[in-house]
Amino acid sequence: MRILVTGAGGQLGRELIEVLASHEVHGRDHRGLDITDRQAVVKIVEEVRPSWVINAAAYNDVDVAEEASELAFAVNAAGAGYLAEAAARAGAEMVHISTDYVFDGRKGSPYTELDRADPLSVYGRSKYEGELQVQSAHPSACVLRTAWLYGEYGKNFVKAILKAAERGGPLKVVADQVGSPTWTRHLAQAIGELIQTPARGLFHVANAGACSRFEFARAIVQGRVEVQPISATDAARPAPRPANSALDSARWQAAGLRPLPAWESALADYLGEDGRRR
Ligand SMILES: NC(=O)c1ccc[n+]([C@@H]2O[C@H](COP(=O)([O-])OP(=O)(O)OC[C@H]3O[C@@H](n4cnc5c(N)ncnc54)[C@H](OP(=O)(O)O)[C@@H]3O)[C@@H](O)[C@H]2O)c1
Numbered sequence: 001m002r003i004l005v006t007g008a009g010g011q012l013g014r015e016l017i018e019v020l021a022s023h024e025v026h027g028r029d030h031r032g033l034d035i036t037d038r039q040a041v042v043k044i045v046e047e048v049r050p051s052w053v054i055n056a057a058a059y060n061d062v063d064v065a066e067e068a069s070e071l072a073f074a075v076n077a078a079g080a081g082y083l084a085e086a087a088a089r090a091g092a093e094m095v096h097i098s099t100d101y102v103f104d105g106r107k108g109s110p111y112t113e114l115d116r117a118d119p120l121s122v123y124g125r126s127k128y129e130g131e132l133q134v135q136s137a138h139p140s141a142c143v144l145r146t147a148w149l150y151g152e153y154g155k156n157f158v159k160a161i162l163k164a165a166e167r168g169g170p171l172k173v174v175a176d177q178v179g180s181p182t183w184t185r186h187l188a189q190a191i192g193e194l195i196q197t198p199a200r201g202l203f204h205v206a207n208a209g210a211c212s213r214f215e216f217a218r219a220i221v222q223g224r225v226e227v228q229p230i231s232a233t234d235a236a237r238p239a240p241r242p243a244n245s246a247l248d249s250a251r252w253q254a255a256g257l258r259p260l261p262a263w264e265s266a267l268a269d270y271l272g273e274d275g276r277r278r
Contacts, residue, residue, distance in 0.1 A: 001023045001024070001051045001052060001195065002023070002026070002048065002049065002051050002052075003020055003024065003025045003051070003053075003195075004026050004044065004045065004048045004050040004052070004053045004054070004092075005017060005025060005027045005054045005056060006028050006033055006053070006054070006055050006056060006057040006083060007029070007030070007035075007055065007056035007057025007058060008027030008028055008029045008032070008056065009029030009030060010029075010056055010057070010058070010060075010153070011149060011150075011151050011152075011153045011156060011184050012097065012149060012184045012187060012188065013027065013029070013056040013057070014152075014153040014154070015151055015152070015153065015185055015187070015188040016054060016188045018188070019185070019188035019189055019191075019192050020192055026048045026050065033057075034079075035057050035075065035079030035080070035082060036074045036075055036079045036082075038082045041079075041082040041086050042086045045086040045087060045090050045092065046086075049090065049092075050090075051092055051093065052092060052094065052195050053083055053086075053092050053093070053094045053095070054094075054095040054097075054191065054195075055080055055095065055096045055097060055134075057079065058075060058076055058097070059071055059072045059074075059075035059123075059126070061123075062101070062121060062239045063238040063239045064238075065121065065122045065123040065126065065239065066121065066122050066123075066238045066239050067238075069122045069126070072122055072123055072126040073125075073126045073129060076123070076126035076129070076130045077126050077127075077129035077130045077133055078133070079130075080096055080131075080133055080134050081133030081136075083096075084096065084133065084134040084135075084137035084138035084141055085137040087138055087141075088137055093140070093141075093142075093195070094134065094141040095142045095191055095195065096131070096141055096142070096143050097144055097146060098127050098143055098144065098146075099123075099124065099127045099145060099146065099147065100145060100146070100148070100180065100206070100242070100245035100246075100247055101119060101120070101124035101127065101241065101245060102117040102118075102119050102124055102131070102145065103115065103117060103118065103124075103242050103244075104118040104119070104120055104242055105120070105177075105242025105243040105244045105245055106244075107244060108244070109244075109246075109248075110180075110210060110244075110246040110247055110248035111204070111244075111246065111247055111248060112204065112250045112251070113203065113204055113250065113251045120239075120241065120242060121239040122239070131143050131202075135202075140200045140201075141200070142194060142199070142200055142201065142203065143201070143202045144187075144191070144194075144203050144204075144205045145203070145205070146182050146187055146205050146247075147179050147180045147182055147206045147245060147246075147247055148180060148181040148182055148206075149182055149183075149184050149187070150181065150182075150183060150184065150270070151183055151184030151270070152184075153184070157181075157213070157216070158181075158220055158267070158270070158271075161173075161216075161217045161221060162220060162221075165220075165221045165224055165225045168225060169224075169226040169227070170227065170228050171217060171221070171226070171227045171228065172227075172228050172229075172234075172235075173214045173216075173217040173227055173228070173229065173230065174212070174213040174214060174229075174230055174231065174232050174234075174235050175214035175215075175229035175230065175231065176212065176231050176232050176243055177212060177213050177232055177241055177242070177243055177244075178211065178243065178244045178245070178246055179210060179211075179213075179242075179244075179246055179247075180206035180207060180208075180209065180245075180246050180247045180263060181206075181207060181211065181263045181266070182205075182260070182263070182266070183207060183266040183269070183270050185270070186260045186261060186266055187205060187206075187260070190205050190252075191205075193258065194257060197255070197256070197257065199255040199256070199257060202251070203249065203251050203252045203255070203257075204247040204249045204250070204252060205247075205252055205260065206247040206249060206260065206263075207260045207261060207263040208249070208259055208260055208261065208262045208263065209263045209264065210244075210247075210263070212229075214227060214229045214230075216263075216267075219267055220267065
């Protein structure tokens with residue numbers, strides 16, 4: 001298959017380029033394609049003539065987005081919509097990546113695809129608007145909500161905790177935010193499977209299970225340094241985050257797609273034998 005990957009310089013984008021290597025993959029990083037440029041989007045889709053467009057581009061700085069709402073909406077909503085429009089016009093299928101931060105976090109159990117989105121932050125609202133624009137321009141697009149991504153490329157929570165642990169403990173980590181940590185490798189492989197099937201629509205795709213940021217940090221440092229629980233209020237981050245955004249991939253499994261491994265085993269595989277990352 002010929003696949004156009006946007007946001008190809010990001011943590012998921014780079015992973016997709018590797019995992020999908022058996023296909024004809026055309027990766028475009030931010031410099032190669034700014035998805036907020038509607039004409040450039042149309043031109044690239046016409047040039048590449050992909051059978052799939054996978055949008056891994058996003059404005060992802062959740063805290064800065066509170067003050068950069070225009071840019072967040074331009075990339076996460078309008079840009080996603082331009083890609084969906086161009087893909088639909090070219091007869092290409094589409095995968096668009098969204099987030100657990102579309103939820104308000106007040107549900108006491110994992111969120112399914114049937115739960116109502118009600119984002120708390122500018123980032124969350126921009127991503128939810130992106131879902132709506134993609135679905136409207138390309139009704140058969142696959143919209144995948146994922147969560148707490150980490151992997152080999154780019155910045156992420158796992159790397160930040162490993163680095164902080166090297167400097168020495170104790171580390172103070174938020175204990176009242178629960179989510180589903182997900183290894184980009186597993187997400188990219190899941191996307192590789194999805195595009196070979198007729199499954200379309202909205203899916204939650206994350207490593208199985210859930211934990212708090214505090215529990216996640218403890219699993220990352222494996223007892224090498226002390227981790228102390230703090231509250232989200234103590235952490236005082238600019239953007240509000242859902243207290244619970246654990247994802248239930250019910251619809252993914254109902255479509256016959258393989259569930260992703262549990263977050264604990266994904267993290268162990270990612271960290272490797274020495275527990276410090278491959
Ligand atoms: N990271 C997470 O924990 C997480 C959680 C849930 C969902 N997601 C979603 O998962 C997807 C992948 O995230 P990620 O962690 O791989 O993010 P990432 O590492 O920040 O990658 C996103 C890429 O998009 C690029 N980009 C930004 N603005 C662009 C534009 N206007 N046109 C084209 N490219 C642009 C960025 O390039 P520059 O850096 O050069 O601007 C970056 O390389 C996103 O949709 C994100 O919302 C992420």
